[in-house]
Amino acid sequence: MRGGSLDIFLDLVRIDSPTRREAEVCSWCAAALTELGFTVEIDDSASITGSDTGNLIATLPGVQCDATLILSAHLDCVDPCTGVIPSVEDGVVRSEGPTVLGADDKAGITAILVAVARTVGSAGPRPNLMVILTTAEEAGLAGAKALPPHAFDGDVCLVLDAAGDPGSIVVGAPTxxxxxxxxxxxxxxxxxxxxxxxxxxxxxxxxxxxxxxxxxxxxxxxxxxxxxxxxxxxxxxxxxxxxxxxxxxxxxxxxxxxxxxxxxxxxxxxxxxxxxxxxxxxxxEGFVVAEDSSELKLVSEACRDAGFNPTTFTTGGGSDGNIFAAAGVPTFVMGCGMQDAHSINEHIAIQDIDGVAGIVSAVIARMAKG
Ligand SMILES: [Zn+2]
The missing domain is CATH 3.30.70.360 (Alpha-Beta Plaits)
Known part of the structure; x- marks a missing residue:
């Protein structure tokens, strides 16, 4: 993994990853996380989901901190998503051809990689980190539903997979x-x-x-x-x-x-x-985070630390966040700045990916403080 968020994002969107064909992008992420010092496991879910790979679960022990932060995004993209040719103009990335861009959810993956690279590269306490990249999210959350029990062993989970500006936080989704x-x-x-x-x-x-x-x-x-x-x-x-x-x-x-x-x-x-x-x-299953929850306070404060106004909202759609929340992990689905997802007009401003990475880094820093 080389370069800043733009390079990482462009590398990722150029790798085809339609639902159930996530193996190549999964290996790319596994290599990047291994290089950062994570222990990477590919779970046994492929036989259940029909994907050509399992979910990726990467762990990095904390430093002077017992809490565990789960950072999750999904590896697959909706069709048409093969042969993506990204173009960058005025800091906004679009797809040139008749495909989606794949910011849903490669913007989320990029934000996670940038934030964890920053954390690994700096001294001081940090929580245990668990990066979970799922397959077949676009096919009824199939990958997340097949995660092993230890994937839910976290104190806070951020799912980087919502539309909306950095700082927007999904605090409820339906059954x-x-x-x-x-x-x-x-x-x-x-x-x-x-x-x-x-x-x-x-x-x-x-x-x-x-x-x-x-x-x-x-x-x-x-x-x-x-x-x-x-x-x-x-x-x-x-x-x-x-x-x-x-x-x-x-x-x-x-x-x-x-x-x-x-x-x-x-x-x-x-x-x-x-x-x-x-x-x-x-x-x-649906979930609704209580307004006075200490985890919501932490995530909201982290948004402010990173220079964004936290805005909470509920959604009528589901995401992998429903699966983490149902397993009992306080879960927040974070706005990643992706625009017009699931259409060939999909685009994203690179500064929004940086902004979300900044929020993730701030959550890591706040959890390290305890
Ligand atoms: Zn998505």
Whole structure:
């Protein structure tokens, strides 16, 4: 690893790392962290996630400090992300071709590497550091979900993976349920013997109409994402499928909305005379950090130390942060300055990466003080 944050970032975005093909960028990071004195482990998650590598877990013992800081980011990028050609103009990096830039989440990886390199290069106390770079975050947090238990052995976790300026801190994310439902009716000729049929599409339609969707309350959302069914205009449809989801920052509300959606589907199937099979999945648990938490105070003060105004907010989306928080680690998902992520207009100002690295360094310094 050579050069400053811009060089590191450009090196990283030039390495292809679509979801489940993170091996090359993982080796690059492993080499950089080894050079900095970390012990690097690649966990056994590849067989679970289907990636060509496990998650990277790198540890460095602290100096005169027992606390452990986890710094995490993800290795994969959303498509289209192969053959990225970065260009730099006025301190802003974009991708020249028809790809995303990959600042999501290579800006986060860069900020971590720059901050830990600075720490290793300076004398004085520091906390135990654990750098965790995950695979397949963009595929439902698959890598983080497969981390071994010792990956959660930290006192504070910073996940460097949010939109928003340096200093923005995600302090809450929802519990997220998804479902796939199959309505089963009876096929019959629509003109000759409709009495013999039972329409699966009618069940699905009634179910969707009975659901409360969109933003249900301040903390809660629900959606039907896809509906499919039927074969021909003259056939009563025997099968219809729908997929959907609900999310809430309030755990009990997520359960209530899940139950209401489930009930709407079962009631509709019964009313039309068919049956429904519903498969629910808990994608991840939500978290909300208490406003008076000492860890939030520490991270906010560190933002100020680095010259940024801390701004806390909650999000409707999930991240690896949900997995660390669910494991009981006080977790903050930090704004990294990435703009228009998940689009080919994605870009980032290099000074924002430096700013986030400064915040990470300040968190390290504050934890070292105890
Ligand atoms: Zn991301």
């Amino acid at each position: 997220h349920y998804t479902f796939a439902a199959r309505f089963l009716g009876v096929a019959a000729h629509a003109g000759i013997a409709p009495e013999k049929g039972c329409s699966a599409l009618e069940m699905a339609a009634q179910a969707v109409c009975a659901m409360q969707l969109g933003r249900i309350d301040e903390h809660t959302t629900a959606n039907i994402g896809r509906i499919e069914g039927g074969t021909a205009t003259n056939v009563i449809p025997a099968l219809a499928t729908i997929t959907g989801e609900c999310r809430s920052l309030v755990r009990s509300r997520a359960e209530e909305v899940r139950a209401a959606m489930d009930r709407a589907m079962r009631t509709a199937a019964e009313a039309v005379g068919g049956i429904v099979e519903i498969e629910w999945s808990l994608e991840y």
